[in-house]
Amino acid sequence: MDTAVLTTEQVLTRDIPWETYMSTKLISGTCLQLLRRYDKRPESSRAQLLEDDGPAYIRVFVCILRDIFKEETIEYVLALIDDMLAANPNRVRLFHDESLANEDIYEPFLRLLWKGNFFMQEKSCKILGLIISARPRTLSGLVNGGESISKKKITTVDDVLKGLVEWLCAQLKKPSHPSRAIPTAISCLSTLLKEPVVRSSFVHADGIKLLIPLISPASTQQSIQLLYETCLCVWLLSYFEPATEYLATSHILLQLIDVVKSSTKEKVVRVVVLTFKNFLEKEAFIAPMVDLGLLQVVESLKAQAWSDEDLLEALNHLEVGLRVNIKKLSSFDKYKQEVLLGHLDWSPVHKDAVFWRENITSFEENDFQILRVLITILDSSTEPRTLAVACFDLSQFIQCHPAGRVIATDLKAKERVMKLLNHENPEVTKNALLCIQRLFLGAKYASFLQA
Numbered sequence: 001m002d003t004a005v006l007t008t009e010q011v012l013t014r015d016i017p018w019e020t021y022m023s024t025k026l027i028s029g030t031c032l033q034l035l036r037r038y039d040k041r042p043e044s045s046r047a048q049l050l051e052d053d054g055p056a057y058i059r060v061f062v063c064i065l066r067d068i069f070k071e072e073t074i075e076y077v078l079a080l081i082d083d084m085l086a087a088n089p090n091r092v093r094l095f096h097d098e099s100l101a102n103e104d105i106y107e108p109f110l111r112l113l114w115k116g117n118f119f120m121q122e123k124s125c126k127i128l129g130l131i132i133s134a135r136p137r138t139l140s141g142l143v144n145g146g147e148s149i150s151k152k153k154i155t156t157v158d159d160v161l162k163g164l165v166e167w168l169c170a171q172l173k174k175p176s177h178p179s180r181a182i183p184t185a186i187s188c189l190s191t192l193l194k195e196p197v198v199r200s201s202f203v204h205a206d207g208i209k210l211l212i213p214l215i216s217p218a219s220t221q222q223s224i225q226l227l228y229e230t231c232l233c234v235w236l237l238s239y240f241e242p243a244t245e246y247l248a249t250s251h252i253l254l255q256l257i258d259v260v261k262s263s264t265k266e267k268v269v270r271v272v273v274l275t276f277k278n279f280l281e282k283e284a285f286i287a288p289m290v291d292l293g294l295l296q297v298v299e300s301l302k303a304q305a306w307s308d309e310d311l312l313e314a315l316n317h318l319e320v321g322l323r324v325n326i327k328k329l330s331s332f333d334k335y336k337q338e339v340l341l342g343h344l345d346w347s348p349v350h351k352d353a354v355f356w357r358e359n360i361t362s363f364e365e366n367d368f369q370i371l372r373v374l375i376t377i378l379d380s381s382t383e384p385r386t387l388a389v390a391c392f393d394l395s396q397f398i399q400c401h402p403a404g405r406v407i408a409t410d411l412k413a414k415e416r417v418m419k420l421l422n423h424e425n426p427e428v429t430k431n432a433l434l435c436i437q438r439l440f441l442g443a444k445y446a447s448f449l450q451a
Contacts, residue, residue, distance in 0.1 A: 006119045008086075011079040014072060026068055031060045039080075043087055050084065055097035058105070065108035071117065078112075078123040085130060092134040105131065106155040113167045118177045122184050125167065129188040132160050133195075164192060165201040172210035183226050186214070190229040193236035203242050208250075215255045217262040224265055231259065231271045238278040248284035257297055269301065270311040277314045280321045290329050295322040332359040339370050342377055344389035350396075360400045368407065371397060375408075378416040384425035391417060391431035398438040405439055414439055 018039070022032045034056060038049055050057060064077050084091055095105050109131070112124040135157065168185045175181030192198045202208070211233055218227040234252065237243035260272045276294065279285040298318045306312055328334070335349050349355050363371050374397075377390045394413060398404035408414070417439070420432035 006075065008079045008082050008123075011075050011119070012083060014076055016073055016076050021068065021073075027060075027064065031063065034060050046084070047088070050091060050094070054091065054094040055099045058094050058097070058100060059103055062103060062105050062108060065112070066104075071120075074112070074116065075119055075123075078120060078127070081127055082123050085127070089130070092130045095131045096135055102154075104154045106160045110155060110160055110163045113163065118181070121167075121176060122180060125164070125184055125188050128160065128164060129191050132157065132164070133191055158197070161192070161195060161198055162201060164188065165198060165205055165207070168192075169202070169205045169207045169210060172207070182214070183222070183229075186211075186226060186229045186233065190232040190236070193233055196240070199237060199240040199243060203237075203240065203246065208237065208243060208246050212250055212252060212255070215252070215259060217259055218268075224263075224268065227259065227263075228265065228268045228271065231256070231268060231275065235271050235275040235278070238275050244279070244282050245284070247279075248282065248288075253279070253285065253288050253292055253294075257292055257294060260301065261297060266306060266308055266311065269306070270308050270314075273298075273301070273311055273314045273318065277317055280318060280325075286325050287329055287334070289322065290326050295319065295326065298322065332362040335359070336362075336370055339373050339377075339393075342373075342381065342386070343383065344377070344386045344393070346385070346389060350389055350393060356396050356400045360397070363397060363401065368411070371407070372411060375411055375413050375416055378413075378420065384423070384428050387420060387423070388425070388427040388431045391420065391428065391435045395431070395435040395438045398435070408439060 016039070018027065018032055018035045021027045022029060027035075034053075038046055038057060041049075061077050061081055065074060068074065106128065109124040109128040112120045113128070114121075116124065168189050171181045171185040175185075177184075189202070193202065211230055214226065214230040215234070216227070218224040234247070234256075237247070256272050256275065260269050263269055263272075276289070279289065298315055302312075302315050302319065306315075332355075335355070338344060338347070344350075371394075374390050374394055377386060378394075381387055381390070394408060394417070398408050401407065414436070417432050417435045420428050421436065423429050423432065
């Protein structure tokens with residue numbers, strides 16, 4: 001059978017010759033006795049054994065993984081551990097019992113991430129992620145958090161987290177299994193990214209770019225779960241400044257908006273909306289969120305029936321925040337930023353009479369800096385839309401500023417606009433003509449001609 005498609009249930013049907021291992025001194029007599037009591041027993045019996053002597057069984061499992069190299073046996077013990085934790089996730093705390101302080105519980109799983117077949121890798125990743133997440137928080141550092149009196153090197157928490165991040169990124173780049181590797185990696189990552197050190201390591205390993213392609217609307221149950229856990233990873237990363245700086249340069253906003261517009265799964269919508277809520281606190285995301293119409297998406301989501309209170313609260317927070325920022329982004333600062341970038345478009349602010357009336361004196365700042373840049377754009381830009389908008393804005397300044405015609409003339413605007421009257425693009429020539437009319441004929445007459 002292809003080990004890449006093995007299941008825990010299939011592996012647990014095997015009969016492992018524990019007596020042979022004892023006769024060859026690979027396990028002790030005590031280990032054999034514990035295994036005889038535990039192996040092939042019903043869950044109720046195993047539960048009592050783990051309740052009475054759980055750390056002893058953990059020691060047995062770890063020792064077998066450390067000392068025995070036969071694949072069938074390693075797979076079997078990994079399946080036993082997986083089955084044990086599936087029946088009661090709280091049993092993962094047994095790995096951190098004080099009696100195991102000198103036992104290197106991490107090393108066998110960390111080694112199998114790279115040297116085992118995919119079944120071993122998958123189970124080792126899952127188990128290792130659970131163990132590391134369940135460790136006592138006040139005791140990060142050495143394995144089990146304790147000072148080892150042994151002189152042998154013991155795998156530290158940092159070793160484990162570094163090794164896991166490397167393996168997870170490797171799987172996202174080149175999956176070991178065509179259908180199970182990426183879901184396994186993302187599931188583990190969605191748990192580990194709660195650790196600040198993992199966020200840092202993941203960003204340093206350039207892992208974010210490996211997540212982004214996985215964010216797209218999902219249809220099957222499996223892909224929905226993968227999408228949810230990927231979005232969960234992004235949400236966790238949204239608390240980490242270096243991660244948000246990278247995300248702000250990607251197409252992540254557009255992809256997340258597509259996800260919430262098409263998803264009916266509340267948990268998916270919830271984690272994406274909570275991510276938007278975090279992004280709202282970051283300056284780099286505000287303008288894109290407004291420009292991509294997130295407010296309309298939020299209003300649409302609010303009209304739907306959701307039961308999650310956190311989701312409803314986040315939607316309300318987003319709506320208020322976006323409305324405030326839309327007002328801010330209609331201000332002169334947003335306009336100034338657009339002009340300084342040198343790429344103009346017909347956003348509402350350009351033809352907003354209130355904007356020009358309320359902000360016309362702001363053009364006087366820094367010796368008419370923005371007006372000078374507008375006039376420079378007429379010489380330097382090759383984009384027809386930018387040239388047309390620049391001509392229009394210059395004509396608006398001439399019309400609205402009390403000394404607009406005089407100032408524009410002094411800054412040699414006329415010569416530059418005149419060159420555009422014969423431009424091949426009709427939008428450019430139209431707005432260049434409007435500007436010339438206002439320069440020569442005065443604002444009122446130019447408005448009459450335009451009408």
